[in-house]
Amino acid sequence: MYTTLRPCFGCTKEIIQAGIQGVRYLHEWRHPDDEVWAQYEKLQARLPGGVKQVDTADPNAEWAVTSRRDAATTGHSE
Ligand SMILES: [Zn+2]
Numbered sequence: 779m780y781t782t783l784r785p786c787f788g789c790t791k792e793i794i795q796a797g798i799q800g801v802r803y804l805h806e807w808r809h810p811d812d813e814v815w816a817q818y819e820k821l822q823a824r825l826p827g828g829v830k831q832v833d834t835a836d837p838n839a840e841w842a843v844t845s846r847r848d849a850a851t852t853g854h855s856e
Contacts (some may be wrong), residue, residue, distance in 0.1 A: 782842050783807045784829065787818050793825070800827020804834070805842045 779798045784807040793801060801822075809815045822829045836842065 780832075784831070787814065787821070790818065790821050790829075794821070798825070800825050801829040802832050803829070804832055804836055805839065806831060 779793060779801050781801060781803045783805050784803045785793060785801060786807065787809060809818055
């Protein structure tokens with residue numbers, strides 16, 4: 779699966795349940811709570827193909843980063 783932002787906790791659960799093998803994302807996302815982040819990393823480790831950032835230039839990066847900030851502060855999908 780290819781996605782603009784690293785999937786949030788809720789999306790990761792759905793990705794695993796859907797049988798997706800791995801995720802490639804463009805922009806980093808991090809849960810602000812360290813304990814939740816640790817659980818999140820354990821969950822993402824269950825994807826056989828892993829969750830990896832794609833290293834490429836994004837002409838719309840400003841848009842994506844603004845969206846990421848909004849998602850983090852609203853607790854998107856959790
Ligand atoms: Zn999500």
